[in-house]
Amino acid sequence: MNTNDNLQEVLNDLVRINNDRITGYERAIKEASDEDVDLKGLFRSMANESQQYVSELSSRIGQLGGTPTDDTTNSGKIYRAWMDVKAVFTGKDRKALLGSCEFGEDAAQKAYDEALSSDSEIDAESRQLIMDQKTSLKKSHDMIKKYRDLQAAVS
Numbered sequence: 001m002n003t004n005d006n007l008q009e010v011l012n013d014l015v016r017i018n019n020d021r022i023t024g025y026e027r028a029i030k031e032a033s034d035e036d037v038d039l040k041g042l043f044r045s046m047a048n049e050s051q052q053y054v055s056e057l058s059s060r061i062g063q064l065g066g067t068p069t070d071d072t073t074n075s076g077k078i079y080r081a082w083m084d085v086k087a088v089f090t091g092k093d094r095k096a097l098l099g100s101c102e103f104g105e106d107a108a109q110k111a112y113d114e115a116l117s118s119d120s121e122i123d124a125e126s127r128q129l130i131m132d133q134k135t136s137l138k139k140s141h142d143m144i145k146k147y148r149d150l151q152a153a154v155s
Helices: 003-031 037-063 074-090 094-116 124-154
Strands: none
Touching (some): 003 037, 003 094, 003 124, 094 124
C-alpha cells in the first residue's frame, strides 16, 4: 500500500465511524419516548452532523483518487447490538439511552485519535479536516455527557 492508499483507508475508517454514529442516533430517536422531544432533536442534530462529516470525508477521499466506503465498522455493529439488548432491559429510559449514546461518542473520539496518531502520512488539508471534525465531535460528546449527568442528578 502506498502513502495515498493508507491515507484513504484512514479517512474511510472515519467515514465508517460516522456511518455508525448516524445509525446509532437514528436508533436512539426511535428508542426515545414521545415526551423526549429535546433528546430526539439533539439526536437528529448529531446524526446530521455525521452526515456532513461523511460528505466532507468522502469528498477528500475522492480528491485523493479513492472511493469512499458506505460501510459501517464491526465495532459499530456490536454497539448497535448492545443498544438493542440494553433497550430490552431498560425500556426507553432517558439515562440509559444517553449512556448508550455517550458510549458511541467515546468510540468516535477514539477513532479520531487513532486516525491522527496512525502511521499514515497525513497531508495538511486532510489533517485539518480530521482535527476540525474531532473538535466538533468532542463538543457533541460533552453535550451528551452533560445531558446524561443532568439525568443522573434528577433520577
